[in-house]
Structures are given as C-alpha cells and as structure tokens.
Amino acid sequence: MAETKNDDDIHVDEFEDQQNFVPPAQKSVKEILNADANDESLKKYKEKLLGSASKVDVIVVEPSNPLNVIVKSISLVVDNKVMRSMNLPNNDEFTLAIKEGCHYSIHLEFYVQREIVTGLKYLHKVSRLGITIAKESYMLGSYAPNSELYVYKTPPEEAPSGMMQRGKYKVRSLITDDDKNRWLEWTWHLEICKDW
Structure with a gap:
C-alpha cells in the first residue's frame, strides 16, 4: 500500500528559495571567541555581537530542556494591542479570532540557549477545508544565547x-x-469573524 502524504505537514524545502544558499558551518560560541584571539579589535567586535554569551561559559535558561531554541508564546496583535496570547508548546489546538479586514501581526517570544542559532525562521501553512491556501516564511534572524527573552x-x-x-x-x-x-x-x- 502506498504511503499517503499529509498536505498539512510542513516540509522546509517547499518554503526555500532555490538560490543555492549554503548556510555557514556550525560553530560553537567558544570556537568563535577563540578564533583570531590575538586581534583586539575583532575580539571587541565579537563581544559586542555575542553580548552576555561572550562573558560566560554557557547560557542555559532551562537546564532540563535540551533545545537551543525555546519558543514560549505566540500572540495576535491588532493596533498595537495584544488580542490573544497562547503559551507554547501547547498540546491542544487553539483558536485566535480576528475581525475581517483588520490589520494584525503575530508576535513570537523565545529564548536561545547554549549555542548560536543562525537563520531562524517561522514558517506556517494555512489551509481551509483541507486545501492549502497560503504558505508564509518569516526570517527571524540569527541569535546568540541570551537569558533575556527575544x-x-x-x-x-x-x-x-x-x-x-x-x-x-x-x-x-x-x-x-x-x-x-x-x-x-x-x-x-485562525478564525475570521464579522465582528469582534
């Protein structure tokens, strides 16, 4: 029997720009700090980029969590006002409702611990009645470990x-x-409603 592909599954490749981008080789914070250690101006530049990660051995926000990226919440924001927020990870599916035609944005809160994360992305696939109607990819950027919430x-x-x-x-x-x-x-x- 042939395997069926679930249209809801997210495959990173379907969001990728086919421009032959090759990500940089992964390096630990220590490797980056120790490279060119005798160049004082480069050392200061690295310390500025890495912030507190350059001053401690390893930044760990949640010792029991082995992940480098810990996503804490997603919020729906309309007119600079948080309409609804959900803590993540969440085992239950939840609904964020908005009024039709309004302008909204999504806010993600997360920690980065242990190592630098390059090219962090938020991808989502929107479907209705089982048919994919939109795919979005948001480049969040690269982040150094930090005990502060991003x-x-x-x-x-x-x-x-x-x-x-x-x-x-x-x-x-x-x-x-x-x-x-x-x-x-x-x-x-995401529920689109006539009124709030």
Missing part, C-alpha cells in the same frame, strides 16, 4: 474580508533554522 514581530497583514472569507482556517507552524532543526511545530486555528 521577541519577533511579523510585518502587519490585512485579514481577508467578505462573507466567503469568514470562517476557521487551520495553521500549521514550524520554527526552524538554516540547519533545518525543527525547534517547535504546532497546529492552531
């Missing part, structure tokens, strides 16, 4: 409007990086 805000988007656009949309989300690590994957719903 916040990424997607660019503002306009929610669809009109009777045919109202309803519930299924969203499969993935936080990944240049090395294709799957830091967190979850499912949630």
Whole structure:
C-alpha cells in the first residue's frame, strides 16, 4: 500500500528559495571567541555581537530542556494591542479570532540557549477545508544565547474580508533554522469573524 502524504505537514524545502544558499558551518560560541584571539579589535567586535554569551561559559535558561531554541508564546496583535496570547508548546489546538479586514501581526517570544542559532525562521501553512491556501516564511534572524527573552514581530497583514472569507482556517507552524532543526511545530486555528 502506498504511503499517503499529509498536505498539512510542513516540509522546509517547499518554503526555500532555490538560490543555492549554503548556510555557514556550525560553530560553537567558544570556537568563535577563540578564533583570531590575538586581534583586539575583532575580539571587541565579537563581544559586542555575542553580548552576555561572550562573558560566560554557557547560557542555559532551562537546564532540563535540551533545545537551543525555546519558543514560549505566540500572540495576535491588532493596533498595537495584544488580542490573544497562547503559551507554547501547547498540546491542544487553539483558536485566535480576528475581525475581517483588520490589520494584525503575530508576535513570537523565545529564548536561545547554549549555542548560536543562525537563520531562524517561522514558517506556517494555512489551509481551509483541507486545501492549502497560503504558505508564509518569516526570517527571524540569527541569535546568540541570551537569558533575556527575544521577541519577533511579523510585518502587519490585512485579514481577508467578505462573507466567503469568514470562517476557521487551520495553521500549521514550524520554527526552524538554516540547519533545518525543527525547534517547535504546532497546529492552531485562525478564525475570521464579522465582528469582534
């Protein structure tokens, strides 16, 4: 019997720009700091880039969590006001509701611990009635380990409007990086409503 492919699954390759990008080789914070150790100006530059990660042996926010990226929450923001926020990881599927035609953005809060993460990305696939209608890829950037929470805000988007656009949309989300690590994957719903 042939294997069936679940259309909801997120495959990083389907979001990739086919420009033959080759990510840099992974290096630990120690390797970066020890390279060119005799160049004082380069040493200062690295310390500025790495911040507190350059001053301690290893930054670990959650010792029991082996992941380098720990996603804490996702929030739906309309007119600079958080309308709804969900802690992650969340074992239950949840729904974020917005009014049709409003401008909204998604905010992600996360920690980076132990090592530098390059090319962190937020990918999501939106489907309705089992048909994929949108795929989005947001480049979050590269991050050094830090005990402070990072916040990424997607660019503002306009929610669809009109009777045919109202309803519930299924969203499969993935936080990944240049090395294709799957830091967190979850499912949630976005509901487009006539009113708040």
